[in-house]
Amino acid sequence: MKKEILVIIGLILWSCSKSSEEVAYVPVPMEVEIPTNFPDIVYNLDNNPVTEAGFELGKQLFYEGKLSANDAIPCAFCHEQAFAFTHHEHTVSHGLNDGVGRRNAQPIQNLAYQSEFMWDGAATHLDLQPVIPITSEVEMGETLSNVISKLNADLYYQGQFDKAFEDGEINSENMLKALSQFMIMMISSNSKYDKYVRNEEGGTLSTQELDGLESFKAKCTSCHATDLFTDQSYRNNGLSINPKLNDKGRFNIFENPDDLYKFKVPSLRNVEKSKPYMHDGRFLTLEAVLEFYDSGLVDNGNVDPVFERVDGSLGITLSDYEKESIIAFLKTLTDYEFLNDDRFAEF
């Protein structure tokens, strides 16, 4: 009896999906938000205009296990919305076959406004960034060609690529473009701080938050610049070297000794939700981070001069109140609209 009902439901679902297969390419453009307090967009939208069907496809791919070798590790495995699209509280991430990576998963937000990606800038175009996790042995462990053949065998994708792209091809170009369309739309620009700088409703900062903003401007914005909260440079911030990982950072790209232990200055948006911190996730709280900048830097041979104090020691001197108020300010960068936006949610 129950089995029969299931069969009937199955038939209904099957007939639904069959009828929608016929739909062809109808580009419905989606507007990419350009917040007034942001710098210029970097991504060239002319080459990959965002459409509703492309965005929908990109979202499906973002949550698609088939992008990994065991069909179970989608992008979202390490990039969960509730944690500002990071891997909930993991220092470094684990992936295929319990493989363990070397770095902390970064948030996915405002990427259309950035020109390079990953902690060391290994990806210089947003379209190409997903190739790194998809093919990494410890992350998704797949090949592009195998992903494409899996998508080709899937009814949904057969229909959705038709809707999303004029040529309708299920190929890596279109797959990566769809992922970019999804990521381009992931803009976090409605935190309390944003409303404050744009003089919008809900943008009232407390005295302590304002004090924190002042201290932040005085002591942090030489690196965490603009309303993206990163100058997109690579810097060595004087972390002790973890001998187990000995991660040389940007040095690995060009093998330039000047790049030793340099990592990309991260954005601080939604930082309250994206713990732990630093490229290896060594600090579990914001308090630990500010304590580090005040008193924990070590001379690893190539520390950025921005950290040199007059007396030659390294660090950013912060009083207890400055630490407390900077943290209060950083929490105003939490964008609940973004973190709860159904457009980006799996379900």
Next chain:
Amino acid sequence: MKIMKFTFALLLCAVLSSCSSDDDMEDLAGQTGDLVIKFDNGVGDQDFIFQTSYNKSNGESFKLETLKYIISNIRFKDDEGNVFMYPSEKNVFIVNEADGNNAGEIWVTLEDIDAANYTEVTFGIGIDQDRFALGADGQGDFLTEAENEGMLWSWATGFKFIRFDGTYSTSTVTDEGLNLHMGSVGTALDNYKETILSLPNTVLVRNEKTPEIHIKADILKAFESVTSVNFADGYDQVHVDAVETPVIAANVATMFSVHHVHND
């Protein structure tokens, strides 16, 4: 919102599974499965990294180059109160930070655990008097392993339960030697301690499932928890002292907490 949807999905699963198996309860008799305990060392709100300086609340700081301890007598209590003790001859492990993966986790894999829904884990830190009294009997390769790991004393027989090597600094000294090599001293001084941790959610051991228990160990608590100690007062060298070793042993027993559980 997401939780609502999750709850709904769970409900749906519950309804579906109750439909499909309305005639029999899950039969676990004779089933066994594996279980992984991941030990993850940290210091307060930081991950532990070798040769990195950590502050104590008294102003002293320390860096370590060796961090090891012995875990033994792991056992689990299930939701009906039954206790599963891992077989004694295999139930002793050296947790060595140097063996950690990139995430700094040291994995202890336990095989052939009785299938059950476990709610509590208990383990000892060090070697208990009963095991010590067996001498070499039933210890298999553990004596060799302990020797290779530098966890066996040869000048006076016994095991080092805890081994921290590194340096410490205070307002007056910089990078002085810091060495904790401590265990029990014969039968006269028993420093074996046990810790009982309840699990935040039930660990389901089954034939085809390998759940993981992620345990965090806060190294700072070895020096400041039950009793706060100063390196400057002699706690920079802790070996067999009848006063110091029980203090550290009691502190170490409070280091552990279950961070989360992954059911496969």
